[in-house]
């Protein structure tokens with residue numbers, strides 16, 4: 001009897017079904033993934049690279065900041081929604097968008113990215129700024145500020161321009177930080193179940209600031225992501241996990257190579 005890899009994974013999962021691990025990890029089609037339950041159904045997270053990831057959700061497949069070679073997305077379901085936090089090249093790339101956006105894809109972006117979209121893509125897009133909301137298939141999406149605090153870093157992410165996002169899945173409120181330091185708006189988040197928190201220098205923050213913020217808003221699960229930096233600014237996700245301690249369950253994704 002032969003099995004495809006997918007069937008093998010499914011039957012293995014069934015075989016260990018008596019033991020419940022949530023979230024559970026699976027590997028298929030070259031992407032590792034984790035599955036998190038929401039009241040409407042499972043949300044499956046596929047880290048792709050750096051700030052780019054894909055979430056299969058009950059409301060559709062959501063691509064966050066998809067950049068890079070479109071081949072990295074070819075084994076994943078097509079995008080129903082693309083979220084873009086800001087215009088930097090590690091978050092927004094028109095070639096990637098041209099390759100992955102289908103007739104049925106919608107986009108939600110910050111206002112700066114919206115202005116950079118060609119007309120045909122603007123027609124599929126909504127722009128929301130800090131503090132504004134959008135809805136996608138019944139999912140409420142809030143734009144959260146994302147910015148640098150230090151005066152000498154305003155050139156990277158000035159306050160008011162870029163977005164983080166909160167996705168209000170019932171039972172799995174999800175926060176995507178975008179590029180930011182440990183701003184008060186992050187520390188004040190409430191009821192977050194799943195968080196993606198950036199950390200790299202000089203552009204965002206170090207592991208200490210990221211862990212300190214996480215200890216304050218206490219998501220159930222947190223992925224360190226966007227942690228390679230410049231000039232020795234790369235942050236160590238293992239060190240982050242140590243600093244977070246039991247304030248949150250730290251999820252490691254295969255973000256680089």
Ligand SMILES: [Zn+2]
Pocket residue numbers: 051088090091179203226
């Ligand atoms: Zn970035």
